[in-house]
Amino acid sequence: MPEDKEYAPVPLGQAAAEAAAAPDPEDPVKSPPRPSSPATSTRKACFAVLQSWVSRKFMTGCVVLFPIAVTFFITWWFIQFVDGFFSPLYAKLGFDIFGLGFLTSLVFILLVGIFVSSWVGSTVFWVGEWFIKKMPFVRHIYSASKQVSTAVSPDQNTTAFKEVAIISHPRVGEYAFGFITSTMVLQTDKGDEELCSVYVPTNHLYIGDIFLVNSAEIIRPNLSIREGIEIIVSGGMTMPQVITSLEPTPRKSQNIRLDRVMTV
Numbered sequence: 001m002p003e004d005k006e007y008a009p010v011p012l013g014q015a016a017a018e019a020a021a022a023p024d025p026e027d028p029v030k031s032p033p034r035p036s037s038p039a040t041s042t043r044k045a046c047f048a049v050l051q052s053w054v055s056r057k058f059m060t061g062c063v064v065l066f067p068i069a070v071t072f073f074i075t076w077w078f079i080q081f082v083d084g085f086f087s088p089l090y091a092k093l094g095f096d097i098f099g100l101g102f103l104t105s106l107v108f109i110l111l112v113g114i115f116v117s118s119w120v121g122s123t124v125f126w127v128g129e130w131f132i133k134k135m136p137f138v139r140h141i142y143s144a145s146k147q148v149s150t151a152v153s154p155d156q157n158t159t160a161f162k163e164v165a166i167i168s169h170p171r172v173g174e175y176a177f178g179f180i181t182s183t184m185v186l187q188t189d190k191g192d193e194e195l196c197s198v199y200v201p202t203n204h205l206y207i208g209d210i211f212l213v214n215s216a217e218i219i220r221p222n223l224s225i226r227e228g229i230e231i232i233v234s235g236g237m238t239m240p241q242v243i244t245s246l247e248p249t250p251r252k253s254q255n256i257r258l259d260r261v262m263t264v
């Protein structure tokens with residue numbers, strides 16, 4: 001007679017817990033993780049390297065093509081804008097050639113420059129400028145635009161930017177980039193002090209602050225006016241890695257006009 005086996009009663013809650021803890025080979029969540037094969041690890045590593053290489057090359061292409069695209073877009077917009085001045089005139093005459101209005105505009109600008117350089121042209125220009133300066137709102141726009149255009153003009157005069165300047169502002173250890181526009185003499189009880197009017201742009205070139213700084217406290221870098229304007233317009237991205245301070249240009253006090261002398 002086979003012996004009867006005795007079974008100890010198992011509580012229902014304990015049986016359910018053991019069944020839940022037991023691994024289920026059909027359930028990937030409950031089944032224990034299988035060791036990855038060397039081939040799978042190699043594929044994952046190669047995919048990660050390939051993804052990193054593609055990302056770097058794609059970003060390199062974006063960095064190279066972005067300035068080219070911006071330059072092409074601005075140039076194309078400028079050509080269309082200038083071409084639009086004389087294109088309607090040629091369209092009425094039956095000439096529909098793209099770029100003809102642009103070339104005509106360039107020739108017109110050249111002729112205006114030649115005419116204004118003469119005595120008659122300068123007189124006509126002075127009369128027109130006098131009328132513009134009498135207009136309440138237009139004169140402010142014209143004055144600001146003229147200051148910027150005069151600064152980059154090949155014919156430098158007394159109203160243009162004289163030098164690029166670096167001054168200590170707003171506190172010691174911090175510096176501001178600006179342009180020297182004029183020089184004056186401040187007469188006080190302690191003696192005469194030579195001051196320079198430094199224009200520090202705060203919104204590209206059209207809006208800024210004026211500071212009167214002692215001439216000896218101004219740092220004059222080895223930068224031209226055009227380079228200084230490029231640094232301001234680009235937000236400092238064209239700033240050279242190394243800037244050398246130049247010696248200040250000696251000025252004679254008798255060369256300063258009387259209207260540039262202030263007495264306190």
